[in-house]
Amino acid sequence: MERWIYHQEEYKGYTIRIVEDPSPHNPREDCDNFGTMICFHRRYSLGDKHNFTRLELCDMAFGKDYVAVPVFLYDHSGLALDYRSFIGRAQHAEWDSGKIGYNVVSYDKIRQEFNRKRISKKLLKKAKEILQAEVELYGYYISGRCYGYEIVDADGDVQESCWGFMGQNVMNSIMDEAKGQIDWLCESGKTFSLDT
Numbered sequence: 228m229e230r231w232i233y234h235q236e237e238y239k240g241y242t243i244r245i246v247e248d249p250s251p252h253n254p255r256e257d258c259d260n261f262g263t264m265i266c267f268h269r270r271y272s273l274g275d276k277h278n279f280t281r282l283e284l285c286d287m288a289f290g291k292d293y294v295a296v297p298v299f300l301y302d303h304s305g306l307a308l309d310y311r312s313f314i315g316r317a318q319h320a321e322w323d324s325g326k327i328g329y330n331v332v333s334y335d336k337i338r339q340e341f342n343r344k345r346i347s348k349k350l351l352k353k354a355k356e357i358l359q360a361e362v363e364l365y366g367y368y369i370s371g372r373c374y375g376y377e378i379v380d381a382d383g384d385v386q387e388s389c390w391g392f393m394g395q396n397v398m399n400s401i402m403d404e405a406k407g408q409i410d411w412l413c414e415s416g417k418t419f420s421l422d423t
Contacts (some may be wrong), residue, residue: 233246234398234402236402238405239409241378242379243409247371247374247375248373248390251368251391255275255368260275260361261354261361262296263332264298264329265277273369287329287331288331293334294337294351294355294358295358298362299313300325300327301313301320301323301324302324303324305370306370308366310330310363334346337354368393372394372395373391374398374401375388375389378409
C-alpha cells in the first residue's frame, strides 16, 4: 500500500520513512478518557456518543459540580478542533468556526481518579489541563495529524514499522524512536523480522 511520505532518512544501512497512519485509532473510542466530550453539530458526529441535551450540557459546563473546557471546530478545507477559539488564529475563522461543545468531568470523578476527598485549586488546574490535552489529541485525530514509521532495507522491503503517533511537532521523536529501534537491533546482533 502506497502511503504519503512526510520525511525519509538513511540510517545504518536502512531507510526510515515517516508516513501517514493509514488507520489511526480514534482517541475518543480507543482510550479510557478522563472527560466526556459532548458535542453538537448538524453535519458531523464528533466527540463521545451521548444522550445529553444542550440544556444539560450547559448545566454541566457552568455548574459548580463539573470542570469543563470548550471544544471549538474550524471547518475550512478540512476540520480542526481545539479548546481555544480559532478567531484570530485561522483564515475565515469568524465564519468557519465556533464552539460545538465541552469536554467535562465531574468533581466526583476527579476525587475518584486522584483518590482525594478534597479538591484543591491545584487539582482543579490539573483536571482542566487533562481535559485540554484530550481535546488537543482528538483534534490531531480529526485533522489527520497521525503518523507512523517504516524501516526499509536495501531491497526496499519494510522490515519494521510502528504506528499511533499523533501531534503537531512529533517528527523528531518519531525519527529518534526509529533510530533507537535500529540501534538496539544492531547492538543485540538481532536481525529484523516482522514475524517475531
